[in-house]
Amino acid sequence: MPTIDGARLLGDLNRLRDFGRYETGVHRPTYSPIDMESRHWIAGRMAEAGLEPEIDGIGNILGRSPAPGPKLLVGSHSESQNHAGWLDGALGVMFGLELARVLPGQIDVAAWADEEGHYGVFLGSRSAIGDVTDAEIDACRNATQGKPLRTALAEAGLADRPRLRVDPARYRGYLEAHIEQGDELEALALKIGIVTSIVGIWTFRVTFTGVQNHAGTTRMAIRKDAGVALVKLCTAIEQRMPEVAGPRSVWTIGRITLSPGAQSIIPGGAEMLVQMRDADPAVLARMRTALHALVAEANAGPCPATIEQIFETTPKLMAPPFRAALGRSAERHAPRLFQHMPSGAGHDAQILAELMPAAMLFVPSIGGISHHIAEDTAPDDIVLGCQVMADAAADILMG
Amino acid sequence: MPTIDGARLLGDLNRLRDFGRYETGVHRPTYSPIDMESRHWIAGRMAEAGLEPEIDGIGNILGRSPAPGPKLLVGSHSESQNHAGWLDGALGVMFGLELARVLPGQIDVAAWADEEGHYGVFLGSRSAIGDVTDAEIDACRNATQGKPLRTALAEAGLADRPRLRVDPARYRGYLEAHIEQGDELEALALKIGIVTSIVGIWTFRVTFTGVQNHAGTTRMAIRKDAGVALVKLCTAIEQRMPEVAGPRSVWTIGRITLSPGAQSIIPGGAEMLVQMRDADPAVLARMRTALHALVAEANAGPCPATIEQIFETTPKLMAPPFRAALGRSAERHAPRLFQHMPSGAGHDAQILAELMPAAMLFVPSIGGISHHIAEDTAPDDIVLGCQVMADAAADILMG
Numbered sequence: 001m002p003t004i005d006g007a008r009l010l011g012d013l014n015r016l017r018d019f020g021r022y023e024t025g026v027h028r029p030t031y032s033p034i035d036m037e038s039r040h041w042i043a044g045r046m047a048e049a050g051l052e053p054e055i056d057g058i059g060n061i062l063g064r065s066p067a068p069g070p071k072l073l074v075g076s077h078s079e080s081q082n083h084a085g086w087l088d089g090a091l092g093v094m095f096g097l098e099l100a101r102v103l104p105g106q107i108d109v110a111a112w113a114d115e116e117g118h119y120g121v122f123l124g125s126r127s128a129i130g131d132v133t134d135a136e137i138d139a140c141r142n143a144t145q146g147k148p149l150r151t152a153l154a155e156a157g158l159a160d161r162p163r164l165r166v167d168p169a170r171y172r173g174y175l176e177a178h179i180e181q182g183d184e185l186e187a188l189a190l191k192i193g194i195v196t197s198i199v200g201i202w203t204f205r206v207t208f209t210g211v212q213n214h215a216g217t218t219r220m221a222i223r224k225d226a227g228v229a230l231v232k233l234c235t236a237i238e239q240r241m242p243e244v245a246g247p248r249s250v251w252t253i254g255r256i257t258l259s260p261g262a263q264s265i266i267p268g269g270a271e272m273l274v275q276m277r278d279a280d281p282a283v284l285a286r287m288r289t290a291l292h293a294l295v296a297e298a299n300a301g302p303c304p305a306t307i308e309q310i311f312e313t314t315p316k317l318m319a320p321p322f323r324a325a326l327g328r329s330a331e332r333h334a335p336r337l338f339q340h341m342p343s344g345a346g347h348d349a350q351i352l353a354e355l356m357p358a359a360m361l362f363v364p365s366i367g368g369i370s371h372h373i374a375e376d377t378a379p380d381d382i383v384l385g386c387q388v389m390a391d392a393a394a395d396i397l398m399g
Numbered sequence: 400m401p402t403i404d405g406a407r408l409l410g411d412l413n414r415l416r417d418f419g420r421y422e423t424g425v426h427r428p429t430y431s432p433i434d435m436e437s438r439h440w441i442a443g444r445m446a447e448a449g450l451e452p453e454i455d456g457i458g459n460i461l462g463r464s465p466a467p468g469p470k471l472l473v474g475s476h477s478e479s480q481n482h483a484g485w486l487d488g489a490l491g492v493m494f495g496l497e498l499a500r501v502l503p504g505q506i507d508v509a510a511w512a513d514e515e516g517h518y519g520v521f522l523g524s525r526s527a528i529g530d531v532t533d534a535e536i537d538a539c540r541n542a543t544q545g546k547p548l549r550t551a552l553a554e555a556g557l558a559d560r561p562r563l564r565v566d567p568a569r570y571r572g573y574l575e576a577h578i579e580q581g582d583e584l585e586a587l588a589l590k591i592g593i594v595t596s597i598v599g600i601w602t603f604r605v606t607f608t609g610v611q612n613h614a615g616t617t618r619m620a621i622r623k624d625a626g627v628a629l630v631k632l633c634t635a636i637e638q639r640m641p642e643v644a645g646p647r648s649v650w651t652i653g654r655i656t657l658s659p660g661a662q663s664i665i666p667g668g669a670e671m672l673v674q675m676r677d678a679d680p681a682v683l684a685r686m687r688t689a690l691h692a693l694v695a696e697a698n699a700g701p702c703p704a705t706i707e708q709i710f711e712t713t714p715k716l717m718a719p720p721f722r723a724a725l726g727r728s729a730e731r732h733a734p735r736l737f738q739h740m741p742s743g744a745g746h747d748a749q750i751l752a753e754l755m756p757a758a759m760l761f762v763p764s765i766g767g768i769s770h771h772i773a774e775d776t777a778p779d780d781i782v783l784g785c786q787v788m789a790d791a792a793a794d795i796l797m798g
Binding site: 180181182183184199201203212213214215216217218219220222225227228231232234235238242248249250251252253254255256257258261262263264265266267273275277311343344345346365368369370371372 | 663767
């Protein structure tokens with residue numbers, strides 16, 4: 001069984017942290033100069049590990065081994081959210097690099113571009129499985145400042161590069177490590193999470209149309225206040241969802257907008273985004289049915305209501321043989337300190353799972369914090385996670 | 400008793416409508432070039448009516464009669480909200496002009512600047528009663544695009560003009576006509592509203608502090624969702640207020656903001672503006688007490704809550720003798736077609752009432768619509784309203 005070099009792994013992770021260091025976290029948005037610098041550094045480290053790295057036309061780094069024989073693809077993404085944490089995707093990329101060193105010739109490493117959605121939705125990994133058209137790239141813009149993706153790619157020196165496709169025939173499958181981003185492992189004093197499935201994410205936009213009017217001269221009895229109608233629905237959602245949701249379901253109203261949004265004007269319009277996540281499509285369907293029923297009830301009130309689904313990913317099961325291999329390895333290195341659990345966050349692994357067997361491993365997030373400069377994981381937990389993944393990879397490759 | 404010239408009045412109102420005409424309404428924000436053009440035109444019409452007009456350093460137009468003897472000050476404001484209605488404010492100024500013609504030597508006419516709050520709160524009328532300091536003017540900025548008031552005044556050619564003060568010794572009092580802006584007169588098929596008092600407006604900012612976190616990885620049980628806390632309070636307000644409010648009280652939640660306001664992030668902060676209006680200070684105090692109690696209850700939940708009052712005007716009683724004179728006149732010209740009623744909107748009359756007896760007359764708003772291009776009043780109702788005010792003014796001046 002391979003033995004990883006914990007100091008080397010932590011050294012690489014800390015070196016990568018320097019690219020865009022921001023207080024205790026990093027600011028390394030996709031295609032920014034510092035992100036591109038870090039990609040070239042990662043490619044260099046891949047080459048030193050005996051891989052043949054290539055940065056492609058969407059910014060993916062694919063480090064391929066020239067050796068023959070069966071292989072695993074291992075990776076994650078290397079850019080960060082704005083002013084966010086240092087580990088997020090970087091951890092999984094550096095785990096891949098370390099695995100390539102201790103399992104020479106058997107591991108290819110990937111650093112997918114823009115998993116964090118600065119320009120699109122899983123742009124890098126979706127491009128690698130052939131799911132991104134040129135027309136989609138033409139249409140993408142930076143979510144923060146609106147820069148067209150084409151401009152960003154040109155500035156990053158990627159405009160003339162081809163986009164690489166991953167060849168499923170080359171691989172036994174795909175492995176990805178990630179920080180948990182929740183507090184469950186920590187709360188249960190566990191060290192390793194083996195992902196059973198990645199949740200589906202369904203987002204809905206609910207809109208109410210009222211009558212905008214003067215907040216002083218319009219009697220309460222004749223008002224059609226879109227904000228009041230929306231608030232009532234929010235309350236109904238908070239009451240109803242626990243009755244139809246599963247034990248691990250989550251739902252979030254992350255945005256509410258009243259228009260025009262002035263203190264002396266009765267809102268004539270109101271809109272909110274309702275997101276639900278679960279690993280079980282049947283649970284998601286139940287939650288959607290309940291939401292639709294509540295909107296229909298609301299629609300019978302003074303302000304017409306509409307609902308529209310604006311985002312949908314399907315829950316993705318992780319490959320059972322890979323989960324079993326991760327379980328055996330965890331049992332060896334962290335007996336009784338691991339669990340099987342769904343991922344509440346989306347990951348590139350759900351994209352790769354369209355093409356080949358895929359699995360994921362979680363290490364604990366201190367305080368459950370992520371996407372924040374305070375994001376961290378104990379060094380021992382990082383090293384342990386990588387060792388568990390290395391053994392599991394060797395196991396899968398021998399199988 | 401004086402007899403007004405309805406055609407002349409409607410002609411003047413329609414001429415004024417041309418300044419900034421926007422579809423069926425007007426766009427004439429304070430100190431804009433078209434607003435200043437209209438002010439010079441109004442001053443010209445005042446001069447033709449035998450007054451000595453002056454546009455002062457805050458943009459007020461004061462047209463004073465050179466004749467000796469007791470006088471009434473009559474007016475309103477002439478600018479509009481952005482892309483709004485043609486009558487609001489303009490009606491009261493043109494009523495003043497017509498009264499000056501039919502009661503020569505006894506009426507001074509005022510067109511107060513910026514009642515609509517493009518730069519401040521009742522800037523013109525407050526300046527005229529000595530309630531606006533130079534420091535306040537230094538601090539004011541345009542609510543829409545941020546231009547400093549000083550810049551706007553300079554561009555309008557007003558920078559070097561003195562600000563005029565109204566001398567209470569000169570007047571019996573102040574009269575203002577306005578469109579109702581509500582639908583009560585129309586709903587009751589009445590033609591004239593005699594204002595009993597102008598409501599007090601109290602606005603509160605309520606803020607919740609939660610914990611911003613990942614909407615996928617944070618279990619429902621450990622969330623501190625500031626948006627959920629805010630929505631609960633909104634619902635409690637909607638339930639509780641009717642129990643403590645008066646029959647004519649209104650309350651409005653015109654703005655809700657969740658931060659950061661993204662579909663995949665649990666809101667770490669939430670804020671709303673709660674406004675209440677009533678003509679009775681005791682009712683307002685009761686509503687405030689109830690709101691504070693609800694916020695205190697909410698504060699005991701997972702997200703700390705704070706409340707801060709950000710706006711407060713006192714209800715202003717209109718002068719009983721003036722109301723009586725308006726009532727006699729209405730009884731003569733529109734028997735049984737008038738009522739006494741509070742004003743749910745704020746008006747310059749509440750400012751002038753600090754200095755002298757003041758009263759207001761309402762004409763019906765078609766469909767209760769105001770601050771919108773559809774704002775309108777039937778021509779016959781406009782003419783009737785002006786005649787009622789003219790007789791009442793004569794009555795008061797004889798008194």
